[in-house]
Amino acid sequence: MAYRLTKTLVTAVAGLTLATIAPAGVAHAAPAERTNEVPVLIGHRGASGTAPENTVAAFKDGRASGADFFEIDVQLSSDGVPFLFHDDTPARTTDVEEVFPGRANNPVTSFTWAELQQLDAGSYFSDKYVGERIPHLDDAAQVATTQTGVYIEIKSPVYSPGIEQVVADELRNDPTWSRLVAAEKIQVLSFDEASNRRFAAIAPEIELQQLTGVVPTRAVVESWATFADSVGTDYRVLTPQNVADVKGAGLILGVYTVNSPEAVQYSLDLGVDAVTTDFPIENQRFLQGQPMFPGAGVEVTSSVNNPAGDDVQPENGEYVLLRNTSAASVDVSGAIIRDAASSILTVGDGYVLAPGAELRVYTGPGTNSAQAYYNGGSVSVLNNGGDSVALWIGTRLQDVFAN
Numbered sequence: 001m002a003y004r005l006t007k008t009l010v011t012a013v014a015g016l017t018l019a020t021i022a023p024a025g026v027a028h029a030a031p032a033e034r035t036n037e038v039p040v041l042i043g044h045r046g047a048s049g050t051a052p053e054n055t056v057a058a059f060k061d062g063r064a065s066g067a068d069f070f071e072i073d074v075q076l077s078s079d080g081v082p083f084l085f086h087d088d089t090p091a092r093t094t095d096v097e098e099v100f101p102g103r104a105n106n107p108v109t110s111f112t113w114a115e116l117q118q119l120d121a122g123s124y125f126s127d128k129y130v131g132e133r134i135p136h137l138d139d140a141a142q143v144a145t146t147q148t149g150v151y152i153e154i155k156s157p158v159y160s161p162g163i164e165q166v167v168a169d170e171l172r173n174d175p176t177w178s179r180l181v182a183a184e185k186i187q188v189l190s191f192d193e194a195s196n197r198r199f200a201a202i203a204p205e206i207e208l209q210q211l212t213g214v215v216p217t218r219a220v221v222e223s224w225a226t227f228a229d230s231v232g233t234d235y236r237v238l239t240p241q242n243v244a245d246v247k248g249a250g251l252i253l254g255v256y257t258v259n260s261p262e263a264v265q266y267s268l269d270l271g272v273d274a275v276t277t278d279f280p281i282e283n284q285r286f287l288q289g290q291p292m293f294p295g296a297g298v299e300v301t302s303s304v305n306n307p308a309g310d311d312v313q314p315e316n317g318e319y320v321l322l323r324n325t326s327a328a329s330v331d332v333s334g335a336i337i338r339d340a341a342s343s344i345l346t347v348g349d350g351y352v353l354a355p356g357a358e359l360r361v362y363t364g365p366g367t368n369s370a371q372a373y374y375n376g377g378s379v380s381v382l383n384n385g386g387d388s389v390a391l392w393i394g395t396r397l398q399d400v401f402a403n
């Protein structure tokens with residue numbers, strides 16, 4: 001199947017030059033000066049770095065970014081309603097334990113639509129989003145525009161039998177969706193190859209993406225080209241050979257979940273066509289050569305995810321390093337460090353960083369000092385396989401770091 005959505009790759013400002021940035025987190029080549037090519041930009045789960053994932057609030061952040069798409073995850077309720085939710089259970093991102101005690105670790109697809117509507121899907125992120133509901137599939141179409149379309153991931157289709165037909169019918173028969181299809185602003189994705197093949201048979205007119213944690217052999221990639229238009233994969237393990245294999249098979253290449261500007265630049269230098277990020281607002285600024293974090297004074301300069309020995313241990317466990325890179329003192333008391341899974345570290349009271357001062361923020365226990373604050377936790381927060389962390393002081397996003 002030929003790729004029909006050639007973008008968008010030419011919408012950038014002519015002569016655009018990205019700011020040179022220091023490599024951090026991942027080893028990569030010096031940033032290239034970019035000309036007028038920008039990648040397709042996609043907001044992950046809407047914009048899950050700045051709003052609760054897979055909610056209308058996150059879709060609105062995705063739209064506000066001006067990105068090319070925002071991404072959603074669709075599943076079927078026990079009574080067959082397509083709803084938007086990432087995890088297989090409601091435990092992490094809803095108040096299910098209060099509303100339906102004992103059901104937190106049940107499959108989210110075992111709930112009826114009416115039950116799902118009783119859950120709060122926003123308060124896990126912050127009090128600002130109390131009352132956000134789990135959306136219906138159609139809610140995404142209501143927010144999307146012909147500028148910012150929708151990547152529809154069919155999530156865990158084995159638990160949502162028949163979902164391919166449900167999605168295909170919506171895209172064809174609901175005018176709010178079909179106008180987006182006509183504008184080439186819809187793409188359907190899945191990690192599940194059998195589901196993708198079913199979808200391609202039902203709706204060959206829709207752009208289709210095969211997701212994969214690791215790009216397989218060239219022969220397998222070429223077999224995907226018989227039903228898919230693009231491949232989406234993890235930038236952290238992507239190799240130049242993978243890039244050559246995907247492009248050699250005639251497929252467009254996208255990567256996830258690319259949160260820091262350094263990681264975006266790294267991906268572009270590898271030659272990817274599309275970048276999915278939890279922070280579309282900030283990374284759109286980056287791609288346009290604008291300051292990503294205007295007014296920010298404190299940066300995340302390092303993250304030690306997997307120290308020698310236990311990751312969470314007294315005094316010397318995993319930590320995130322902050323530095324005041326501004327010319328003024330900054331009060332970081334109450335600052336929040338949020339990782340990609342929305343796990344949170346905080347900074348205690350009384351921490352004011354002088355210009356140039358650093359602070360290590362630990363997950364585990366220890367004795368607080370001017371240079372170290374300990375959260376006293378007993379469970380690792382920072383994913384050893386690579387994570388991203390966002391630093392918030394009050395409502396201002398200060399920095400995003402990925403390793």
Ligand SMILES: [Ca+2]
Pocket residue numbers: 045071072073153
């Ligand atoms: Ca997804």
Ligand SMILES: [Ca+2]
Pocket residue numbers: 138170174
């Ligand atoms: Ca509909």
Ligand SMILES: [Ca+2]
Pocket residue numbers: 306307308309310311
């Ligand atoms: Ca370790």
Ligand SMILES: [Ca+2]
Pocket residue numbers: 305306311318380381382383384
């Ligand atoms: Ca860790």
